[in-house]
Amino acid sequence: MSETNALNGGQMIVDYLICNNVPYAFGLCGHGNIGFIDALYERQSDIKTISTHHESVSGFMADVYYRVSGQPTATFTSCGPGSANMPIALGNAFLDSVPFLAVTGNVPTSQFNRGAFQELYRHYQADFPSTVRAYCKRVFQPTRGEQMPHTIREAWKTMVTGRPGPVVLDVPFDIFKESTGAETPDPRAWVEGISCKVGADPQGVDKAAKLLMEAERPVVLVGSGCRFGEASKRLIELAEKYRIPVAASASGLGALPAEHELALGLVARNGMYQANQATRQADLILALGVRFDDRTSSSWIPGYSFNIPPTKLIHVDIDPEEIGRNYPVELGLMADTTTFLGQLLDALDKYESGATPQRKAWLSSIDGWRKEWDAFVEPGFKDPASPINPQRAAREIDLAMPDDGILVSDIGIHHNWLIQYCKPKRPDSLIGCMGFGPMGFGVAGVLGAKLAAPERPCVAVVGDGAFFMHNTVLGTAVEYNIPAVWVVWNNYAYASIRGLQRGYLEGRELATDFKHPETGQPYNPDFAAMARSCGVDGVSIDRPKDLADAIRQAIAANRPYVIDANIGAESNPGGAGIWDLPGLGQSKPMFGGRHELG
Incomplete structure (x- = not known):
C-alpha cells in the first residue's frame, strides 16, 4: 500500500470500528479529539456520532447499549478534564464486565512533558493512562502512527476476550492525523477467530453433576454471567428437568423469569425471605458468574444469606480471580457459564430427573417460605397514600x-x-x-x-x-x-x-x-x-x-x-438479610432471623 493511500490514526480507528459493526460513537468534542471527530465525519454513512452534553453520559450509553444488544460501541473524549469525566463510567463497566472502547485524546507527542494545555505531566508525561488504569481492563497509548495497526487490534481483542471489560485507547493529538503506513487490520483474522467460550475440565463437570444430584437441598445462584447468550435458556432447562430452585444476585435477576415456579428471586441484604432462607438452608449451592459481594452475602456474616461451609459450594466463573475470593469451594471451575451449562446438562443425562421425594420436600418448604413472605409484604401493594408508598x-x-x-x-x-x-x-x-x-x-x-x-x-x-x-x-x-x-x-x-x-x-x-x-x-x-x-x-x-x-x-x-x-421517603426497603458497616453496626432483618446450619 502506498504511503499516500495509507490511513491516518483517526481514520484507522474509525475504520476498525466499522469493520466490527459498531453502529455508534458516543462522546463530547474538545480540541484534543477533533482529529478523531474529523475521521468520524468522513464515515457518517457507516457509523453514527451521538454528541452528549457530559462525558460520563457517553460511557453510560455505551455500557447499556452493550447490555441490551451484545454489541460493543465506542466513546470519544478530549484531553484533560474531558477524559477525566470518564472514570466513573469506565469503573462501572469494568466491575460489571461490560466492554466498550474509550478513545481519549491527549496532547501532541512533541509537547509531552512541557506542560501543554491540559497535560497531566507532574509525575509522568501525558499521564492520563495512570489516572484511569484502575478503572478499566487496560490502557493503550500509541505514540507513533505506525503503532496504530497493532494497537487497535490489541485494544479490541483485550476488550472482548476472556472476562470482557472497557479498554482505553489514549491517542496523542498528532497521532490522529499521522499516517499509519498500513491498511486496517482485518478483525476476522486477528479477533473474530478467537473463542472464549471455554468449558470446564471433564472431570470437574462430572464431579459437579454428581454433587448436584446427591444434594437434597440444592440451589443454583446466578449472577450477570447467566444473562447473556444461551445461558438463560440452558439455565431454564437445568432447573426444570432436575427441579432445582434458582436464586439470583441483583446482577442475575431475569436470567430465570421472575414468575417461574422455580425462581426464588433476590438473595441479598434486602432480598426476599424465600431466597435468603433457601440459600442459607441449602446443602449445595451451584454459583454461576457470581462475585459474592457484601450486599449479596449479607456482609459475609453466616446465617443470613449463606452458610458456606457447611453448605458445599460449586463456583463457576470465567475469571478465576473470583473463584474462592470470599468463600471456600468444594469445587471451583473456570468456565464460560453458557458452555458449562451445556456440559453439565450432557453430564446429567445419565441421572434420573430431579423429582425425588427429597427434592419434592425441599421445594415444598420453599413454597411455604414464599407464601409467608408474600403475606408479609402484601399490604404495601395496596397502600393508597400520597406521597406514593x-x-x-x-x-x-x-x-x-x-x-x-x-x-x-x-x-x-x-x-x-x-x-x-x-x-x-x-x-x-x-x-x-x-x-x-x-x-x-x-x-x-x-x-x-x-x-x-x-x-x-x-x-x-x-x-x-x-x-x-x-x-x-x-x-x-x-x-x-x-x-x-x-x-x-x-x-x-x-x-x-x-x-x-x-x-x-x-x-x-x-x-x-x-x-x-x-x-x-x-x-x-x-x-x-x-x-x-x-x-x-x-x-x-x-x-x-x-x-x-x-x-x-x-x-x-x-x-x-x-x-x-x-414518592414517600420515610420507609426504606428491608429484607431477610443484613448489612454490616464496620464500626457502626449491623442492620436487622425485616423478616426472619439468623439461620445457621449445624
Whole structure:
C-alpha cells in the first residue's frame, strides 16, 4: 500500500470500528479529539456520532447499549478534564464486565512533558493512562502512527476476550492525523477467530453433576454471567428437568423469569425471605458468574444469606480471580457459564430427573417460605397514600411495563425497591449497575438502551439526586429524537444515605435532605417543568393509581418523556438479610432471623 493511500490514526480507528459493526460513537468534542471527530465525519454513512452534553453520559450509553444488544460501541473524549469525566463510567463497566472502547485524546507527542494545555505531566508525561488504569481492563497509548495497526487490534481483542471489560485507547493529538503506513487490520483474522467460550475440565463437570444430584437441598445462584447468550435458556432447562430452585444476585435477576415456579428471586441484604432462607438452608449451592459481594452475602456474616461451609459450594466463573475470593469451594471451575451449562446438562443425562421425594420436600418448604413472605409484604401493594408508598410505586412501575419493555435503574433507594418487587421477564428486562454504583447510570443509560432496541419501550427509574446531576440527557434525547422515558423517584433527599444516618447514626442527618432555606420545606426543581423547557413532555404524579397510567401514556407517546413522581421517603426497603458497616453496626432483618446450619 502506498504511503499516500495509507490511513491516518483517526481514520484507522474509525475504520476498525466499522469493520466490527459498531453502529455508534458516543462522546463530547474538545480540541484534543477533533482529529478523531474529523475521521468520524468522513464515515457518517457507516457509523453514527451521538454528541452528549457530559462525558460520563457517553460511557453510560455505551455500557447499556452493550447490555441490551451484545454489541460493543465506542466513546470519544478530549484531553484533560474531558477524559477525566470518564472514570466513573469506565469503573462501572469494568466491575460489571461490560466492554466498550474509550478513545481519549491527549496532547501532541512533541509537547509531552512541557506542560501543554491540559497535560497531566507532574509525575509522568501525558499521564492520563495512570489516572484511569484502575478503572478499566487496560490502557493503550500509541505514540507513533505506525503503532496504530497493532494497537487497535490489541485494544479490541483485550476488550472482548476472556472476562470482557472497557479498554482505553489514549491517542496523542498528532497521532490522529499521522499516517499509519498500513491498511486496517482485518478483525476476522486477528479477533473474530478467537473463542472464549471455554468449558470446564471433564472431570470437574462430572464431579459437579454428581454433587448436584446427591444434594437434597440444592440451589443454583446466578449472577450477570447467566444473562447473556444461551445461558438463560440452558439455565431454564437445568432447573426444570432436575427441579432445582434458582436464586439470583441483583446482577442475575431475569436470567430465570421472575414468575417461574422455580425462581426464588433476590438473595441479598434486602432480598426476599424465600431466597435468603433457601440459600442459607441449602446443602449445595451451584454459583454461576457470581462475585459474592457484601450486599449479596449479607456482609459475609453466616446465617443470613449463606452458610458456606457447611453448605458445599460449586463456583463457576470465567475469571478465576473470583473463584474462592470470599468463600471456600468444594469445587471451583473456570468456565464460560453458557458452555458449562451445556456440559453439565450432557453430564446429567445419565441421572434420573430431579423429582425425588427429597427434592419434592425441599421445594415444598420453599413454597411455604414464599407464601409467608408474600403475606408479609402484601399490604404495601395496596397502600393508597400520597406521597406514593415506595413499595407500591415499584409494583405500579412493574405492572406498567410491557412484556418486551426494558427498565433501566439508576442507583439509589429506588434501586433497592425495584430489585425486590419488580418481576423481570427476560434477562434484559431490568438493568442496573451492581458493582460501582454511580449516580447517572440509569439517567443516561436509558438512551443507550433505546438506541440498541428502538422497537422496545425503554424506561429509566432514577432518583431525584441523580436526575438533577445528569439532566443534560434531555437535550441529547431531543437532538437525536430518542424516545426514552424517565420516571423521577422524587423523595426530596439522598434517601438511601439518609436511611443509613437514621439507622446507624441515631438520626444525625446532615447533607442528605433537599430543603428550602427560608421555609424549611422539601425542595426540588419542578422536574416536569424542567423537561418541558427542554422540549420534552413532562407530567407530575403524586397518587399511586396514576403512576402506571402515566408510564403507559409516556410509552405510547413515543417521544422523550419525564414523569416527576412524588414518592414517600420515610420507609426504606428491608429484607431477610443484613448489612454490616464496620464500626457502626449491623442492620436487622425485616423478616426472619439468623439461620445457621449445624
